Amino acid sequence: MAEYVGQPVLRYDGIGHVTARTRYVDDIQLPGMLYIKVLTSPVHKGIIRHLDTSAAERMPGVAGVITAKDVPGKNAYGLIPDQPVFTPEHIRYKGERIAAVAAVDEDTAMEALEKIKLDIEEQEPVFDPFKAMEPGAPLVRPEGNVWEFNSGKTRKIRFGDVEKGFAEADVIVEGTYTTATNDHAPMEPQVSVAYIDETDRLAIYTVSQDLYFHLGMLTAIFNLPMNKIRYIGGTVGGGFGSKNDIHCDHVAGLMALKIRKPVKYRHTRREETAYTTKRGPWTFYFKDGVKKDGRIIARYVKTVHDTGGYAGMGPYVVDKNSILVAGPYAIPNVWVDGICVFTNKPPCSSMRGFGIINGTAADQLQTARVAEAIGKDPWEVHFINAWREGDLGATQFKVEAAGLIEAMKRAAELAGIELPAHLKAMSSRGR
Amino acid sequence: MKYVLSFNLNGLPVDTLVKATDTLLDVLREKLNVVSPKRGCDNGDCGACTVLVNGEPVRACLTIGLTVAGKNVQTVEGLQQDGKLHPLQRAFHEHYAAQCGFCTPGMLIAAKALLDKNPKPTREQIVEGISGNLCRCGTYVEVVEAIQAVAAGKYKE
Amino acid sequence: MKKRGIGIAVGTHPAGLKGGGDPSQAQIRLKPDGTFDLLNGAVDIGQGCKTILRQLAADELDVPLENITHQNIDTDTGPMCTGTFASRVTFMDGNAVLAAAADLKKKIRDWAAEYFECSPADVEVANNKVFVKGVPEKSLSMAEVGAMVNWGGKFLVGTGAYTPGPGQQFDPETGKMTAIASLAFGCCVAEVEVDTETGVVDVLKLVQVFEVGKAMNRLLCKGQNNGGAMMGIGFGLTENVCPYYPTMDFAVQDLTDYVITTAADMPPVMVEDIVEVPHPNGPRGAKGYSEMTASLAGPAILNAIHNAIGVWITDYPATPERILKALEAAHA
Numbered sequence: 001m002a003e004y005v006g007q008p009v010l011r012y013d014g015i016g017h018v019t020a021r022t023r024y025v026d027d028i029q030l031p032g033m034l035y036i037k038v039l040t041s042p043v044h045k046g047i048i049r050h051l052d053t054s055a056a057e058r059m060p061g062v063a064g065v066i067t068a069k070d071v072p073g074k075n076a077y078g079l080i081p082d083q084p085v086f087t088p089e090h091i092r093y094k095g096e097r098i099a100a101v102a103a104v105d106e107d108t109a110m111e112a113l114e115k116i117k118l119d120i121e122e123q124e125p126v127f128d129p130f131k132a133m134e135p136g137a138p139l140v141r142p143e144g145n146v147w148e149f150n151s152g153k154t155r156k157i158r159f160g161d162v163e164k165g166f167a168e169a170d171v172i173v174e175g176t177y178t179t180a181t182n183d184h185a186p187m188e189p190q191v192s193v194a195y196i197d198e199t200d201r202l203a204i205y206t207v208s209q210d211l212y213f214h215l216g217m218l219t220a221i222f223n224l225p226m227n228k229i230r231y232i233g234g235t236v237g238g239g240f241g242s243k244n245d246i247h248c249d250h251v252a253g254l255m256a257l258k259i260r261k262p263v264k265y266r267h268t269r270r271e272e273t274a275y276t277t278k279r280g281p282w283t284f285y286f287k288d289g290v291k292k293d294g295r296i297i298a299r300y301v302k303t304v305h306d307t308g309g310y311a312g313m314g315p316y317v318v319d320k321n322s323i324l325v326a327g328p329y330a331i332p333n334v335w336v337d338g339i340c341v342f343t344n345k346p347p348c349s350s351m352r353g354f355g356i357i358n359g360t361a362a363d364q365l366q367t368a369r370v371a372e373a374i375g376k377d378p379w380e381v382h383f384i385n386a387w388r389e390g391d392l393g394a395t396q397f398k399v400e401a402a403g404l405i406e407a408m409k410r411a412a413e414l415a416g417i418e419l420p421a422h423l424k425a426m427s428s429r430g431r
Numbered sequence: 432m433k434y435v436l437s438f439n440l441n442g443l444p445v446d447t448l449v450k451a452t453d454t455l456l457d458v459l460r461e462k463l464n465v466v467s468p469k470r471g472c473d474n475g476d477c478g479a480c481t482v483l484v485n486g487e488p489v490r491a492c493l494t495i496g497l498t499v500a501g502k503n504v505q506t507v508e509g510l511q512q513d514g515k516l517h518p519l520q521r522a523f524h525e526h527y528a529a530q531c532g533f534c535t536p537g538m539l540i541a542a543k544a545l546l547d548k549n550p551k552p553t554r555e556q557i558v559e560g561i562s563g564n565l566c567r568c569g570t571y572v573e574v575v576e577a578i579q580a581v582a583a584g585k586y587k588e
Numbered sequence: 589m590k591k592r593g594i595g596i597a598v599g600t601h602p603a604g605l606k607g608g609g610d611p612s613q614a615q616i617r618l619k620p621d622g623t624f625d626l627l628n629g630a631v632d633i634g635q636g637c638k639t640i641l642r643q644l645a646a647d648e649l650d651v652p653l654e655n656i657t658h659q660n661i662d663t664d665t666g667p668m669c670t671g672t673f674a675s676r677v678t679f680m681d682g683n684a685v686l687a688a689a690a691d692l693k694k695k696i697r698d699w700a701a702e703y704f705e706c707s708p709a710d711v712e713v714a715n716n717k718v719f720v721k722g723v724p725e726k727s728l729s730m731a732e733v734g735a736m737v738n739w740g741g742k743f744l745v746g747t748g749a750y751t752p753g754p755g756q757q758f759d760p761e762t763g764k765m766t767a768i769a770s771l772a773f774g775c776c777v778a779e780v781e782v783d784t785e786t787g788v789v790d791v792l793k794l795v796q797v798f799e800v801g802k803a804m805n806r807l808l809c810k811g812q813n814n815g816g817a818m819m820g821i822g823f824g825l826t827e828n829v830c831p832y833y834p835t836m837d838f839a840v841q842d843l844t845d846y847v848i849t850t851a852a853d854m855p856p857v858m859v860e861d862i863v864e865v866p867h868p869n870g871p872r873g874a875k876g877y878s879e880m881t882a883s884l885a886g887p888a889i890l891n892a893i894h895n896a897i898g899v900w901i902t903d904y905p906a907t908p909e910r911i912l913k914a915l916e917a918a919h920a
Binding site for chain 1: 460461464466467469470471472473474476477479506507508510511516519520521523524525527529530531532533534535536539565566567568
């Protein structure tokens, strides 16, 4: 019987990595390849009143200019497809794409961008999600600044009866926590190479983490069936969720379709940092009802997620956060209100941990404060409340193959912490 | 205005036409198609473009191309000798010191520069030697282990 | 003054999208010399799917690992995969690969049953051979099978797909949403030293243990555990795109301002381990977990800071400025 699973088999791509034979997208150079630079909005919010690219188009060395008018299909993409490839009119964040130039080199393309005449009527932006929720706040998007879930303006999780739990509790513990905007900062910035291949199809070398997911979005943008796009990838120089969203393939593909020549569009580190999607910032308010023995019997959580200018995966991040924000604990009464707010910032989307890292960051400070409030060792609180096999989560899913207690016991052992006997005797297999 | 730049690349002479503003990274990647030095930041922050110039590790993105005229430039493409992996390459592979692999070429060059000068570094010296090379996968533990293994002579021919 | 403290954090992480609806497919084909090509659509972003999917295929087909290539190069040849995100590839693509291997084995058995003139149920595919159970002379090497199948005008391709179930919506009133592919667990213990004059935090020791169901490849897990910790330390102490949030003032522009961890930020003592509680639906019991490796170090460090200096830092990251302000407020 072959038994490779569980063995330290060396990386299949390891020799490629240490010899630098692994081919990343920016390593690809095609004959006659042109370089793309993108004109982005210099303001946080506004309306494009006038856009004239004719001087750029006439410049020597420029092969083509594209704007919203050059999108043959749907000028929108994203998990919730609300973000335009090039904005035709409304600007929701500084850095939003307006036009792209392909030229013989990046310097020429940048010079051409300066020749584009752009007249923007600047509007008052809103950055603070709490202000954005107030009546009369500037509208980031016409539908309003708060996302509408199927449960209304909040993602509602209602499990048990939190008020009853608070009434039965010995102690109430409250806390507010925030997490910051984070950048994925993969060492490989976003890049795309697009060309028309020998079968007259559009071919794109991509850094996408999700070939098929993005292929679906690209077919809509290009108005092409899936088999008219050859999407080449599979090897990525770090993603961490930044390559879960398209940043270059749509622009490069549109340009290649228009000028029928190979193009490369790559972000500088500054463009990468300033304009790509982020891990959005959060505010969490927790209120726990706790028994003196350490049991958390009610947990109320209100979250506000600042998702920036477009939905992207923001509402989905709030969904996923809401499922698990109460932590890996058997809490009989849980109430979660998750709110997703739009502001005039670069759109926030997925990043390693996808809402759960933020929820964990908050719930683990809160749970430590619970322990402090009742004068217990934090280990005690974690062990007493930890999910056991078959427990229900806040959205009523059943916990299968529970393993938190086993992980905690091993971690304490490795940290040289002697746990009390009654905790060591516990198991995820039963209470 | 372009200039002829002649230098020695991984033991072989090369000539190429460059602009005065071209960085060594531009020369290597865009003109010569030597792609092991990676373009991670163009700002000297990440170290992914680290190469050896006359044995000294430099950021190719901060080095003006014309300044390497007549010098020896070494990249990961030149690490293998007689078709065999360099001890550091074997050690990195066997210690899983590359995850996505993008920072690996710069890491390898930084490690080589360190061991060339100091074949028996302490752990602290290894950490210092690679601390200018960012790895977002966070493979620092494994990179240090790989370099320690080479320094301990575990990868001699 | 330098003060030391210990903090812990625990957590869980699901594999895949909430509620399912994120399928993956795989395809394995038998070549004329008895080797195999494994095709799938998952992207290797460094986590190692190119490595572990071959391991799974080799085990299920019971053939040497070297006999299997893996290719995920494009959408012309690669079967569908929803994507490399949400710690889902080991779980979803792993199951798809197992299904494809099982399908190919069935097709090889059917072919061999005709050749050996027996029932497919009596044919065994094992040890890189195809044979009739209990009849030693009726045995072919996989190389012979590959040649006979392909040159005989047949093409045996195993296909497999997996989804944890259809997508599920939340109940609008209760939020009921019961589909979770798998839950992995973790615990982190951090020991820190806080300089109360500068507000600088040194992480002296970090212990991380993750419950992963079944480790496909222990050393790839080690890479995730240690690597995730480095990202978690940044989350806890330095990383902030908008330092004057909610405004965009002084928003960072590059890696000079956006401070991610370097080798010099490695805690002098880093310990990692796994425990395994196999998941009934996971490939060989595996769960998806690797996103979680970045989730626990941050809160463990902030809890350790509290343990060291007695004040709560409730805003991430715990920068020196925030620590000094919190100390000042506590002593005011």
